[in-house]
Amino acid sequence: MFRTHTNGELTLQNLDETVTLSGWVQTIRDKGFMIWVDLRDRYGITQLVFDEDRSSKELLEQAKKLGREFVIQVTGKVIERTSKNPKIPTGEIEILVERLNLLNASELPPFTIEDETDGGEELRMKYRYLDIRRNPVKDKLVFRHKMAQKVRNYLSDKGFIEVETPVLIKSTPEGARDFVVPSRMNPGQFYALPQSPQTFKQLLMVGGMDRYFQIVKCFRDEDLRADRQPEFTQIDCEMAFVEQEDVLEIFEGMTASLLKEISGKDFGKFPRMTFNEAMKKYGNDKPDIRFGMEFVELNGLVKGKDFKIFDDAELVVGINVEGCAEYTRKQIDALIDWVKRPQIGASGMVWIKYQHDGVVTSSVNKFYSEEDLRIVAETFSAKPGDLMFIMSGDANKVRTQLSALRMELGNQLGLRKGDEFAPLWVVDFPLLEWDEETGRYHAMHHPFTSPKPEDITLLDTEPGKARANAYDLVLNGNEIGGGSVRIFNKDLQSKMFGLLGFTKEEAEAQFGFLMNAFKYGAPPHAGLAFGFDRLVAILDGNEVIRDYIAFPKNNSGRDVMIDAPSPIANAQLDELYLKVETKE
Amino acid sequence: MFRTHTNGELTLQNLDETVTLSGWVQTIRDKGFMIWVDLRDRYGITQLVFDEDRSSKELLEQAKKLGREFVIQVTGKVIERTSKNPKIPTGEIEILVERLNLLNASELPPFTIEDETDGGEELRMKYRYLDIRRNPVKDKLVFRHKMAQKVRNYLSDKGFIEVETPVLIKSTPEGARDFVVPSRMNPGQFYALPQSPQTFKQLLMVGGMDRYFQIVKCFRDEDLRADRQPEFTQIDCEMAFVEQEDVLEIFEGMTASLLKEISGKDFGKFPRMTFNEAMKKYGNDKPDIRFGMEFVELNGLVKGKDFKIFDDAELVVGINVEGCAEYTRKQIDALIDWVKRPQIGASGMVWIKYQHDGVVTSSVNKFYSEEDLRIVAETFSAKPGDLMFIMSGDANKVRTQLSALRMELGNQLGLRKGDEFAPLWVVDFPLLEWDEETGRYHAMHHPFTSPKPEDITLLDTEPGKARANAYDLVLNGNEIGGGSVRIFNKDLQSKMFGLLGFTKEEAEAQFGFLMNAFKYGAPPHAGLAFGFDRLVAILDGNEVIRDYIAFPKNNSGRDVMIDAPSPIANAQLDELYLKVETKE
Known part of the structure; x- marks a missing residue:
């Protein structure tokens, strides 16, 4: 022993x-x-x-x-x-x-196996098996396991069945981001790896398996942003004979049980916010509501005072930063520089200080009297000691820019605490997005998402205004899950394909297979999927999903530990009837 | 609602x-x-x-x-x-x-949605989503879910951590059965899909994660036998700081808990049998011990009576079929024909009847007196009313043939009851197998399997005789799991590679990566893997694994429901720098 x-x-x-x-x-x-x-x-x-x-x-x-x-x-x-x-x-x-x-025995390890190690990220990734010996890494993997167990037991207790859907599936004409897998037994033919089990879970609903879930690997071959992985894990769920409310209730319960496990706190009913409200109040469809700084729109108040920048703007909107009136000119300039960075792209920003001594001053004293400014400050519900920032321009752009500033200030001021949790449902998303580039509508969620019943008539008149029975679960400023009520009626589905600019043939080629299943008694159904890597990171008070993956890949999709991907032998290519043609 | x-x-x-x-x-x-x-x-x-x-x-x-x-x-x-x-x-x-x-509404379904349907297998596979509505299919998926939950909870309670290992890994030069995945971001380079997470679980042990498990999809691109799938699911497990006994204890406990759940029975300690004993008694390293018919070797008894077939044989061995002495000549001939089929390949078979009236007769009365036959019958412990079959020839071949007959008789006589369970550990497997074709040793389990400590010296003298610390869990005549204690010492591992005919360079190219990890303090470790699809089928009293897979593929590796694999667009091939070259 x-x-x-x-x-x-x-x-x-x-x-x-x-x-x-x-x-x-x-x-x-x-x-x-x-x-x-x-x-x-x-x-x-x-x-x-x-x-x-x-x-x-x-x-x-x-x-x-x-x-x-x-x-x-x-x-x-x-x-x-x-x-x-x-x-x-x-x-x-x-x-x-x-x-x-x-x-x-052991050779001297390439970095110290301590909580605070001297190894840089690249080195630790190359020797990931040594990094895993360190508590901060090991603990994250154990935490991930516990969360997965909790999810599985919660859903199983609610009558959900975990069904394994296939990994080797069919590539679709629009599956541009599919990984493909050549088949030796079927020369010249390819499987695709699933970007999600969407089709299969809908088929399971057609099959009567009315409460399905799966913690499942999904795959996307795309340029990787810092925090994306070519293979990622979803908690994928679908229910039949349900309405939106039933879905929200189950997954609110599931999320609350995870939050309770971690924080010991009861979260009661999660707040809900419509997409429009989220955009108006936070400039963002996944607001972090752990802190305030809600947007205040000022169009009616600040226009017509000869300040051309505001006068010309579609939207003038600002936030009140409590207790920051004593920020120095340097501190304020640093923030102005921050919003002017190309990633944010603002042209500038106006500030108003409500000083402790009661004086209200600003960067636009030339155009606005102290009385003007005081009214603005009141509109912000500002108190002495507060600092306001105001941005202006194209409504969509300025909201995005101000949202970025709000999050940055939240970080700087320590308002985004890892051990505090603020879940939020965002509902009533638009059904369609107009894409200027292609000159057609795109499905905001996916083409199977159902419009709200009361908005169905809008599809004929103003489709852009139709809202979807779609919902996102937001936690601490991150979308951790999203889903929708699905269309299960063939005629409505055809109309949707039409709106999305598909010809009958294209719709048939891409979705015919699911549409065929819909002929044989498809039940009403709805579902959602959680990004499990992200969910775990956020529940653990972190936002870097890579830390929660045992053997992650880097930004080029490479596993530097095993050195994959790599060239394969010509004999292997021959067996697959393939030839590599890289142009130098 | x-x-x-x-x-x-x-x-x-x-x-x-x-x-x-x-x-x-x-x-x-x-x-x-x-x-x-x-x-x-x-x-x-x-x-x-x-x-x-x-x-x-x-x-x-x-x-x-x-x-x-x-x-x-x-x-x-x-x-x-x-x-x-x-x-x-x-x-x-x-x-x-x-x-x-x-x-x-629904169109008329292509087959009846009843427990007994009128749909053939091909049709039901094409409309699998309708087949899933039928109880016999649905119940199997629910059963699979319950078993997975039970396994996960059992192992979690024992301190095992489920860690997700990557699906996009590295293709190895000998990974002839690897599915490969071209990478768009890394032109001309390929990932491989794992045939098992073997390397990663050993790395997790090096990483100190001393109790790992995962219910995980694995992939093998090979000619499919009737009951193989290109993607299949394993319960993959590994432990560090353990000996063989610790592993057997944990997974015996896990299996017993599943059996208890299903049958209500306590299974106590599972019996154990060495590989040699299994081969001698049942001609098979995965014997079904729900019924007897143990092999009786007769060399000493039947040779030297001028019956040339026995005299020339390396092994004369038989089984006693209780209560079948009244089989007609026709019934016996049918069994003789059965063993002569090319799949079995026997040249014939001798029978002895111990009649109810006490007379012992046989198909070889010419060579053996009734007294001779009576002594043989006694050696079989036969009673009046029993029927014995005796086969002869090359020892390995005849054991395999007699084993097939034993199983066939077990089926015909209803001795292989789906709701009876007989688990069995088979241990002390040979470490190496001599391959006549390549003229070298192959690892019977895999190259990382440890020899028994007392047999290490045999590696220098008679490697073929060395036994491995390897074990299989057998249930009702099926191998449901197998594993081994691993080598964790670099020098012993090098010696193994040498025995297996690898040059240093080949060993480095294929396994260097794991060997490198072994430099930094690899702990003693051991593990095993269960074939989950098969395990579930057998626990449910069935042997067809395909029934327990929601969306299985056919014998050509095709999903006939979604029609995959299929050709992909040239644009997609171009992006991957690939060209398909099928010769007509």
């Missing part, structure tokens, strides 16, 4: 017991006549002691040869420590080693 | 309640003045009634227009049935419908 206990469990309760432990050498302190070794495993650290008086000379010699990350097994007696370490559960005891068995 | 109850839950307890139900029309019986409709959903069937006296004329008209598989919603009152159906939970009540809402 390699161990009687783990390195996280021995306490004074075990005094005088003879135990066997195994693990990695974390640190060695060699005082010559005494040697202390910290032994580490997944569960914790236990201090080992070897000493001249109580240990054999051979044992001491053996211990002196140990190095960092050596794998050892020791047997010895649990004794009380003279200098205790209250920071760890095993801090009151140590093991007086009687037998030491070197299981495996 | 689409329903207040499901179609499986209403009983006399709900009498007089007004309820709303939704589902599919299973059957319609139209008596003119009265119409009964069976309404079906995932949970059961509820009878609806419309009648001239109690329903409006419009409602009756509406009901008359319904067809099979129409999706409807009804509201009505729970009333007591006059003729009850004790076979279903809702059989004592029916719903007197007050309101009928047609949710979706």
Whole structure:
């Protein structure tokens, strides 16, 4: 037996017991006549002691040869420590080693296996298996597991069935971001890896499996933004014989149970906000409502005072930053520079200070009297000591810019606390988006999303105004899940395809397969999917999803640890009837 | 709200309640003045009634227009049935419908949605979403879900962490059966889909994650036998700081908990058998021990009686088939023909009957006296009424042939009962297999499998005799899981690669990556993997794994429902720098 206990469990309760432990050498302190070794495993650290008086000379010699990350097994007696370490559960005891068995030596690791390591990200990714030994990485993987278990048990208890849908599916003509997989048995033919199990889950609904879920890998071959992965994990769900309300209730319950597990708090009913309200109040369809700074629109108030920038703007809108009136000119300029960066793209920003002494001043004193400014400040519900920022321009653009500033200030002011949670449903999304470039409508969610019943007539008159039975679950400023009530009526579905500019043939080629299934008694159904990597990160008070993936890929889609992707042998290509033609 | 109850839950307890139900029309019986409709959903069937006296004329008209598989919603009152159906939970009540809402019509389905359907397999696969509506299919998917949940909870409770390993990995030079995936971002380069997460789980052990599991899709692009799938699911497990005994204990416990769930029985300690014993007693390394018919070797007894076939044979071995002495000549000939089929390849078979009247007779009376035969019968422990079959020839071949006969007789005699379970560990597998064709050793399990410590010296002298620390879990004649203690010592691993005929360079190219990880303190570790599709099928008393996969592929690796794989657009190939070159 390699161990009687783990390195996280021995306490004074075990005094005088003879135990066997195994693990990695974390640190060695060699005082010559005494040697202390910290032994580490997944569960914790236990201090080992070897000493001249109580240990054999051979044992001491053996211990002196140990190095960092050596794998050892020791047997010895649990004794009380003279200098205790209250920071760890095993801090009151140590093991007086009687037998030491070197299981495996280790070369010096390329970075220190400590909570704070000296290894840079690239190096740690290359040696990910060593990085996983560190608590901050290991704990994230354990946390992910616990969340997955919790989700599975919650949904199973509610009668959901986890069904595995296929990974080798069909590539569709518009599946431009599909990974494809050549088939040896079917020369010249390809499978595709699923971007989501959307079609299959809808087929399961047609099949009567009325509560489906799956924690499932999905794939997208696209240029990767910093925090995207070519393979990612979804909690994918679908229900039949339900309305939007039923879906929200189930998944609100699921999310609340996760939040309760983490925070101990009951979250009650989650607030809801329409898409329009979210855009108006926060300039964003996934607002972080852990803090205020709601948008205040000022068109009626500030126009007509000869300040041309405001007069010409479609929208003048601002936020009140509480308690920041004492920001220096330098601090304010830094923020103005921040919004002028190309990523944000604002041309500038007006500020108003409501000073502690009651004076209201601004960067546009030339155009506005103190009385004008005071009225504006009142509109913001500002108090003495507050600082207001106002931006102007094209409504959509300025909202996006001000939203970015709001989030930046939230970060700077520490208002976005990792251990605080503010879930929010955003509902009533537009059904369609007009794409200037292609000159046609796109489905905001996907082509199977149902319009709100009361908006169906708008499809004939003003389709752009129709709202969808679509919903997003937002947590701390991140979309963690989204879904919709689906169309299950063939005629309405045909109309949708028409609106989206598909010819009958195109619709048939891309979706005929699902449409065919709809002929045989499709039930009303609705669903949603959570981005599991992101959900886990946010629940753990973090936003970097890569940290929560055991073996992530880098921004070029490469696994630098195993060096994938890589060229394959010509023999293998021949078997697949393929030829690589890279142009130099 | 689409329903207040499901179609499986209403009983006399709900009498007089007004309820709303939704589902599919299973059957319609139209008596003119009265119409009964069976309404079906995932949970059961509820009878609806419309009648001239109690329903409006419009409602009756509406009901008359319904067809099979129409999706409807009804509201009505729970009333007591006059003729009850004790076979279903809702059989004592029916719903007197007050309101009928047609949710979706259905074309006539291509086969009947009944437990016994008129649809052939191909048709049902094409319309799999309709097949899933049938109880026998649906129940299997629900059963699979329950088993997965049980496994996950069992292992989580034991401290195992489910870690998702990547699906896009590296193709290895010998990965001849790898599916490969071209990368758009890395022109001319390919990922491979994992045949198993073997490397990653060993890296997780190096990473200190000492109890790992994953229910995970794996992929193999190979010619498909009847019951193989290009994508299949494993319960993949690995543990560190353990010996073989620890692994067997955990997974015996897991399997016993599944068996208990299904059968209500406690299975205690699973029996164990060495590979050699299994081969000797059953001619098979995965014996079905639900029934006896153990092999009896007869070399010492039957040779030297001038029966040349036995005299020339390396092995003469037989089985005793209890209570079959009254088999007719025709029945016996049919079995002899069966073993002579090319798939089995025996040249013939000797039989001995121990008649009820005490006489012992045989097909080789010319060579053996009744006294000779009686001694043979005694060696078989045969009783009056038993029938013995004896085969002879090359030891390995004859064991395989006799094993096939034993299984066939087990099936014919109803000894292989689906609801009886006989788990068995087979241990002490040979480490290496000699491959006549390539003239070198192959790893019987895989190259990372550890020899038994006491057999390590054999590697230098008689490697073929070395036994491995490898083990299979067998259930009802099927290997449901297998694994091994891994080598974690670099030098021993190098020696293994040498024995397997790898040059240093080849070993480096294929396994260098894991070997590199082994430099940094690899702990002792061991693991195993269950074939989840097969496990579920066998636990459900079935052996056809395809039935337990929601959307399976056929023997050509095709999904006939979605018609995948299929050709892809040239534009897509161009983006991947690929050209298809199929020779006509």
